Amino acid sequence: MLFNPAIERLPLPQLRALQNALLKEQVAYVYDRVPFYKQKFDALGVHPTTFRGLEDLGKLGFTKKTDFRDNYPFGLFAVPENEVARLHCSSGTTGKATVVGYTAGDLDIFAEVVARSLAAAGCRPGMKLQNAYGYGLFTGGLGIHYGAEMLGLTVIPVSGGSTDRQLQLLQDFRPEIICATPSYAQVLAEEIKRRGISPEDINLQYAVLGAEPWTDTIRQQVEMGLRVKATNIYGLSEIMGPGVSQEDVNERGTGSYVWEDHFYPEIVDKHTGEPVAEGELGVLVFTTLTKKAMPILRYWTNDITNLTYDYSESRTHVKMGPIRGRADDMLIIRGVNFFHTQVEDILSSLPQVSPYYQVVASRRGSMDEVEVSVEIAEELMRDLGLETVTADTVQQHDCLQALQGSFAKKIKDNIGLSMKVTLLGFGTLPRSEGGKLNRVRDLRSLA
Ligand code: ADP
Numbered sequence: 001m002l003f004n005p006a007i008e009r010l011p012l013p014q015l016r017a018l019q020n021a022l023l024k025e026q027v028a029y030v031y032d033r034v035p036f037y038k039q040k041f042d043a044l045g046v047h048p049t050t051f052r053g054l055e056d057l058g059k060l061g062f063t064k065k066t067d068f069r070d071n072y073p074f075g076l077f078a079v080p081e082n083e084v085a086r087l088h089c090s091s092g093t094t095g096k097a098t099v100v101g102y103t104a105g106d107l108d109i110f111a112e113v114v115a116r117s118l119a120a121a122g123c124r125p126g127m128k129l130q131n132a133y134g135y136g137l138f139t140g141g142l143g144i145h146y147g148a149e150m151l152g153l154t155v156i157p158v159s160g161g162s163t164d165r166q167l168q169l170l171q172d173f174r175p176e177i178i179c180a181t182p183s184y185a186q187v188l189a190e191e192i193k194r195r196g197i198s199p200e201d202i203n204l205q206y207a208v209l210g211a212e213p214w215t216d217t218i219r220q221q222v223e224m225g226l227r228v229k230a231t232n233i234y235g236l237s238e239i240m241g242p243g244v245s246q247e248d249v250n251e252r253g254t255g256s257y258v259w260e261d262h263f264y265p266e267i268v269d270k271h272t273g274e275p276v277a278e279g280e281l282g283v284l285v286f287t288t289l290t291k292k293a294m295p296i297l298r299y300w301t302n303d304i305t306n307l308t309y310d311y312s313e314s315r316t317h318v319k320m321g322p323i324r325g326r327a328d329d330m331l332i333i334r335g336v337n338f339f340h341t342q343v344e345d346i347l348s349s350l351p352q353v354s355p356y357y358q359v360v361a362s363r364r365g366s367m368d369e370v371e372v373s374v375e376i377a378e379e380l381m382r383d384l385g386l387e388t389v390t391a392d393t394v395q396q397h398d399c400l401q402a403l404q405g406s407f408a409k410k411i412k413d414n415i416g417l418s419m420k421v422t423l424l425g426f427g428t429l430p431r432s433e434g435g436k437l438n439r440v441r442d443l444r445s446l447a
């Protein structure tokens, strides 16, 4: 289902014309109202009267996370404070939180893009949605909430965590949809199995997962464990919140539609800031085309992905691939760059391990080392009669040694790096407590 077919299928030439007109307006709007942008544009020789639209987008420079901090709290706002209907903060995964503001009109657009996203995810008016995204300053909870209401869903605003209550409500209220971080959806899937809750007691059909990078490894676990079709929702506070892009439930694995009439995406080279060829990986950059309280031009998200068009599919808007990771959490080991999502990707080809893992980079002498810890699958633990797993356990079982070796080989073949693989007992690695889960530790700066 398309929530707004006229826009979601707008022919590309018309979409471009719309974006072009909106961009020119947005440039003039910020030039008049936000000193930060006026100074920046003056320095860059950009003026609204001569700015030609999309073809001149590259002349605007970038807005970075530090610009939010330097203008904390309200320096980037384009409206008087009494016109701001809501404030949010980014969850502060990296460094100090940033403040974002919305007019009432901005909130309507926020709700509409989330409504479009949920419709693309398979949700239909009349269904119930259990919202396990965190409520509060984080944009996730309320962002999903109002979009779900706009689509005509019944919202169950549980927020993140409280796994007992989540499971109780899944059984009592029988929602068709769950929204959560992928790492928390893993926990719900695992707990349903562990507690022996029968699939018939749960009525879920769709899971809408986002706020952190995830791969098909997690999709498989969640789809099987919760008996759902799981799609990706992407967003960030600086641009809006969740609902900047969304995967269509019938096109899973082919990328997430970016709602381009509001958020104009670019992919640029991490070092030069120059646009890359279509389909190439680089840093995702967004320009808000319609935001009034806090318009942001060319925001350097630090997220690494690519953009592709597939002209035969259901919508005209561009698709972004899964986020491989953030530019600043890419590990550079002995000259090789990699993201933890590449390790996660490999796990789905090894049924003898669980989808839980951790990557630790450290330095011994002048050598960088990476250790990947992964849990042995519950079934294999049971088959081998194991309660716990130590290095000795692995030595005593040929099959575990072979598993360790084949995992290390897959890593070497796919990523091009030798890593130390450690097998752990099922259930020993940290699980999400309701929000995002950090799977990488870089100890090298401490050495
Ligand atoms: P913070 O930057 O503090 O985490 P936000 O809550 O605004 O604050 O999070 C936005 C970031 O979350 C994005 O820039 C991206 O790194 C990550 N993110 C959000 N949705 C997804 C997703 N579907 N896949 C991968 N990463 C995501």
Ligand code: K
Residues within 6 Å of the ligand: 091, 211, 212, 235, 236
């Ligand atoms: K997030």
